[in-house]
Amino acid sequence: MSNQQTEADLMSRAWVEVDPGAFARNLQAVSRAAPGARLLPMVKADAYGLGAGPLWRAAQGALPGDALWGLGVASVGEGEALRAQGWSGRILVCPPIPPGEYARAAAAGLTLGLSDLTAVRAWAEAARAAGRRLGFHAEIDTGMGRAGFPAEGAAAWGRQVLDAAGDLLEWEGCFTHFHSADEPDLAPTDAQAERFRRAVAELPPAAGRLLHSANSAAALRRAGYGGALVRPGIFLYGGAAGPGTAPEPVAALRARVVRVRDVRPGDTVGYGATYAARGAERWATLAIGYGDGLPRRLAGAGGEALLHGRRVPMIGRISMDVTVVDVTGMQVATGDVATLVGRADGAEITLESVARRCGTITYEILTGLGPRLPRVYASLNAGSTHP
Numbered sequence: 001m002s003n004q005q006t007e008a009d010l011m012s013r014a015w016v017e018v019d020p021g022a023f024a025r026n027l028q029a030v031s032r033a034a035p036g037a038r039l040l041p042m043v044k045a046d047a048y049g050l051g052a053g054p055l056w057r058a059a060q061g062a063l064p065g066d067a068l069w070g071l072g073v074a075s076v077g078e079g080e081a082l083r084a085q086g087w088s089g090r091i092l093v094c095p096p097i098p099p100g101e102y103a104r105a106a107a108a109g110l111t112l113g114l115s116d117l118t119a120v121r122a123w124a125e126a127a128r129a130a131g132r133r134l135g136f137h138a139e140i141d142t143g144m145g146r147a148g149f150p151a152e153g154a155a156a157w158g159r160q161v162l163d164a165a166g167d168l169l170e171w172e173g174c175f176t177h178f179h180s181a182d183e184p185d186l187a188p189t190d191a192q193a194e195r196f197r198r199a200v201a202e203l204p205p206a207a208g209r210l211l212h213s214a215n216s217a218a219a220l221r222r223a224g225y226g227g228a229l230v231r232p233g234i235f236l237y238g239g240a241a242g243p244g245t246a247p248e249p250v251a252a253l254r255a256r257v258v259r260v261r262d263v264r265p266g267d268t269v270g271y272g273a274t275y276a277a278r279g280a281e282r283w284a285t286l287a288i289g290y291g292d293g294l295p296r297r298l299a300g301a302g303g304e305a306l307l308h309g310r311r312v313p314m315i316g317r318i319s320m321d322v323t324v325v326d327v328t329g330m331q332v333a334t335g336d337v338a339t340l341v342g343r344a345d346g347a348e349i350t351l352e353s354v355a356r357r358c359g360t361i362t363y364e365i366l367t368g369l370g371p372r373l374p375r376v377y378a379s380l381n382a383g384s385t386h387p
């Protein structure tokens with residue numbers, strides 16, 4: 001899935017720079033904020049677009065002893081990909097799981113999140129076929145509304161789950177997911193946590209007791225809500241997770257200048273010719289476009305790049321493969337490196353600012369970074385931003 005760095009990438013048109021050390025330090029910060037909890041980093045969507053392999057390796061070295069409980073993913077295929085990369089620890093797949101994937105999940109040694117009785121029965125059947133006990137965590141819906149056993153009636157459905165599991169399944173734990181833990185007001189999250197606590201208290205004694213609820217924001221703001229595990233995602237990848245949380249940046253988005261041109265007043269740029277030079281201007285074409293995941297709407301929303309320590313505005317529309325910036329008055333050459341997200345030469349375009357301009361969240365910007373961009377693993381602090 002993620003592209004590893006190769007010789008050829010060093011001359012790439014555009015790339016994503018990823019700092020595994022910063023990821024590791026963000027993970028340690030979450031661990032410090034939730035002292036009693038073990039870590040279940042969410043590495044779904046190939047680690048939010050940044051490449052799971054190098055980052056779980058960084059996680060292994062970042063935490064003491066058995067503090068790293070396992071890795072969390074959103075699909076069986078993502079679990080299989082982690083196995084192919086060599087991860088032999090636990091993998092929890094978040095539900096719901098499509099009906100045809102249980103046998104594959106068993107073969108890959110995955111632990112499943114299950115969110116209804118049909119799923120418990122399907123997983124039990126997979127265990128029977130595999131000839132060994134398989135583990136699961138029950139998701140309880142406390143307000144997300146997308147999956148999960150109901151928070152009410154846990155005594156009754158808990159008995160049904162135990163019946164369906166029989167000797168075939170090991171019920172390891174229960175979890176819920178918060179919808180608003182990154183909002184200034186934590187009251188809705190506290191209410192979800194209380195619903196979760198009540199449901200768990202109603203479950204039969206044989207139900208799994210490894211409890212977890214906290215995403216990044218909840219882990220950082222309420223010490224993981226007392227769970228045995230915390231499931232951080234966005235904060236590890238450099239995205240803020242609610243008020244007052246400041247991760248280290250982990251990703252930078254860079255692109256090369258592939259053309260510089262001095263234009264005359266009235267010359268136009270891009271589809272729709274939406275921008276015309278107001279005087280004698282100098283334009284630089286950057287080798288990155290919406291086909292790489294640079295959101296097309298960014299150009300019309302004040303989008304900028306950093307070039308030689310200066311902020312230069314995008315002009316016209318972003319094309320699939322290129323973006324043009326106004327570099328009037330600057331010395332710019334083909335091959336120079338522009339930064340679309342991240343730090344360069346003491347300046348910074350934050351991930352948050354790009355997401356805000358695009359009317360979206362940092363998660364969507366990161367996971368939208370396309371497969372055409374090589375992921376290059378390096379320390380962002382080393383200043384080696386020009387491969």
Ligand SMILES: *Cc1c(COP(=O)(O)O)cnc(C)c1O
Pocket residue numbers: 042044094177214215216217231232233234235241
């Ligand atoms: C994605 C996800 C997380 C991580 O959430 P962040 O807001 O990125 O920290 C945690 N738990 C579940 C179930 C998720 O799907």
